[in-house]
Amino acid sequence: MDITKIKAVVFDCDGVMFDTAAANRKYYDEVLASFDKPGLTEEQFVNVHMMTVNEAIEYLFPEIDDLSKVYDCLKTIGYHKFIKYMTMEKGLKELLITLNDSGYIRGIGTNRTNTMEKVLEDFGLEDYFEVVVTAATVKKPKPDPEQLLLIMExxxxxxxxxxxxxxxxxxxxxxxxxxxxxxxxxNSELKADFNVESMDEIAGILQIN
Structure with missing residues (x-):
């Protein structure tokens, strides 16, 4: 594979574009508390971080057959008030500008469902991406490759x-x-073509810094 062939750079949201640990923990803790359940354990936190909301709710409430009350609770709580606890990754906006200047397509592939638009709006990033694919856009969210295949197509x-x-x-x-x-x-434990700790290193891989 030749790195110079790359035409599109696609970002996951949580844990890449934003540190969402505090926001996600507060959100799910409030949901759990509404049903008199204890807050997230560390293992639960790691798992829900990757999951869609629906997957997370099924995982956190295995004892409930009819989850409609939980979903009603989600609507009441809403996620928007937790966005303020998200922190944009240092250098993200600068990287996105450089990618655009260098002719790359910029995309998002996330297992968020209906909150991505509001996140981009609140952080002034609406005009920084050519394509945004969420769990709501596809039939099968990650780990299925459908989001990436859709962008390819x-x-x-x-x-x-x-x-x-x-x-x-x-x-x-x-x-x-x-x-x-x-x-x-x-996440140095993940097997990848490249392991990085900053947005600058991504620019370095593409040799645009």
Whole structure:
């Protein structure tokens, strides 16, 4: 594979574009508390971080057959008030500008469902991406490669023309199954084509810094 062939750079949201640990923990803790359950354990936190909301709710409430009350609770709580606890990754906006200046397609592939638009709006990033694919856009979220395949199809790209940046095993599996380049962000334990700790290092891989 030739790094110079890359035409599109696709970002996962949670753990890559943003540190969402505090926001996600507060959100799910409030949901759990509404049903008199204790807050997230460390293991639960790691798992829900990768999952879609639906997967997370099924995982956190295995004892409930009819989850409609839990979903009603989610609507009441809402996620928007937790966005303020998210922190944008240092150098993200600068990297996105440089990618655009260098002619790259910029994308998002995330297992968020209906909150991505609001996140981009609140952080002033609405105009920084050519494509945003969420769990709501596809039939099968990550680890299925559908999000990446959709981006490929939309822009008529080959697998070796996409660089996908993620931080979880779901991301790794999606990249592997789509046969695209994979960058593991701030997770040195993940097997990847590249392991990085900063946005600057991504620019370095593409030789645009």
């Amino acid at each position: 939309k822009f008529n790209l080959k697998p070796d023309e996409i660089l996908f940046i993620g931080d979880s095993d779901y991301d790794r599996q999606a990249a592997l199954n789509a046969n695209v380049w994979f960058v593991a962000f701030k």
